[in-house]
């Protein structure tokens with residue numbers, strides 16, 4: 245028996261050293277060579293504190309809980325899922341091995357007790373159920389951290405840190421695909437019952453014991469939280485279609501004309517190519533809408549950002565970020581008040597073939613054309629040419645307008661420009677009938693993002709749609725009539741033939 249156990253951990257150790265130690269450290273202390281780049285940092289296994297459990301808060305997880313985290317990973321963090329990379333055997337072996345880092349697991353007299361969660365009661369999607377859920381969202385203090393609209397921008401948000409003192413964001417409840425413990429109503433309910441140990445996210449089981457609310461009411465709250473995210477995670481589509489509008493261009497971010505326009509989601513990731521690299525970006529993606537008139541274009545970029553930077557309330561958070569993340573040149577920067585920024589990038593001219601300039605802000609020989617907006621001067625944007633990540637030259641008479649609103653953890657910025665440009669050598673003329681490459685870069689100043697520290701997208705496309713000519717609308721009908729007519733003809737001819745034959 246003892247022999248089997250030692251064999252098990254040595255097999256687990258091999259898997260661990262190869263696949264986990266780079267982040268979690270040789271001795272499980274969360275201090276592997278990659279650890280100093282990421283927020284949240286890799287878990288220190290020596291404390292045996294686990295977020296994703298089916299047990300009460302403060303308790304050890306079950307093996308099934310640990311296996312779930314290893315299989316699925318922790319979405320929204322650097323922790324990958326291993327289900328498709330390691331065999332069943334390897335995952336069980338490594339599970340056994342990480343438990344050896346803490347003596348807490350050695351005490352086999354105390355087996356973790358799985359909580360009785362019950363099942364989701366019926367009737368959870370109606371307006372009344374959501375109203376009940378929202379009521380408890382307010383009354384039991386979720387908004388303190390998660391904010392009025394759930395974007396993680398509550399009054400306490402800038403002060404949050406995990407048990408080790410690392411900075412931690414209150415989850416953005418509109419992005420359930422990034423929830424550490426899974427996206428479903430049941431997953432959310434379980435997290436509300438267990439809390440996320442080691443983080444400020446508490447367990448609300450006590451409130452049920454104290455009869456402050458019932459289990460059904462806590463399910464209603466979980467359903468309300470679930471309703472804040474889309475039914476399915478957003479799908480990335482490559483081409484932004486900008487329809488032609490005949491009325492005036494909607495220049496205000498909240499112009500009701502935007503409601504009728506399709507929205508496109510583009511994920512952003514940390515800029516990890518160019519020094520100084522940045523693995524901890526705060527902006528996870530942008531929602532984009534575009535329209536054009538006969539002579540101008542408007543592009544609305546919306547993104548979630550917990551802070552309207554610069555905001556001195558977030559300086560403490562920034563201090564923790566800078567203390568946690570190591571920069572490539574190991575200089576230690578002082579917290580400062582940086583603005584938020586959004587960059588929309590195009591090539592200088594519409595490419596004829598497939599070739600495009602370097603997506604990461606062009607290069608000295610191949611510049612890119614950009615619109616840059618910062619929260620320091622909200623209602624203005626600068627057009628210019630970037631020649632690599634460190635060189636930007638603004639263009640005189642750039643002609644780009646911008647209007648911005650910040651609303652409960654979300655920026656909405658409308659960029660406008662004339663389609664034609666006087667300076668066709670450096671300022672892209674917009675034309676319909678050609679897909680125009682476009683890319684996005686976002687910087688959250690309160691998270692210390694400036695210079696090379698930013699969230700980046702790759703190239704996507706923008707297409708200025710022409711109204712569909714009337715004959716295209718008729719042609720399917722015509723086509724139908726024609727096929728029908730031809731079909732009739734065939735049937736008729738066949739009948740003719742048979743009757744002819746019969747006559748013979």
Ligand code: HEC
Pocket residue numbers: 259260263264265266267268278282284285286287293294295296297310313314318321322323324326338339342424
């Ligand atoms: C690229 C870095 C990285 C690698 C490689 C990695 N992890 Fe993690 N892991 C993390 C991070 C980051 C967290 C903490 C996430 C958080 O706190 O929200 C984490 C957390 C965990 C947790 C805690 C789950 C919980 O409920 O709190 C477990 C268990 C875990 N990792 C196991 C493993 C195993 C086993 C391997 C190797 C097969 C591995 N990790 C490899 C980054 C990594």
Ligand code: HEC
Pocket residue numbers: 295381384385386387388389390400404412413414415417422423424425426432435436440443444445446448465469
């Ligand atoms: C004291 C601050 C605080 C309060 C109060 C709070 N949360 Fe959280 N919550 C957090 C933090 C911080 C996280 C992120 C933890 C992480 O990233 O590992 C979080 C994460 C979450 C998550 C994501 C879970 C996952 O699987 O990653 C949900 C859902 C959530 N909270 C809902 C709620 C609801 C609903 C309430 C009120 C009943 C609430 N929270 C109260 C701080 C708080």
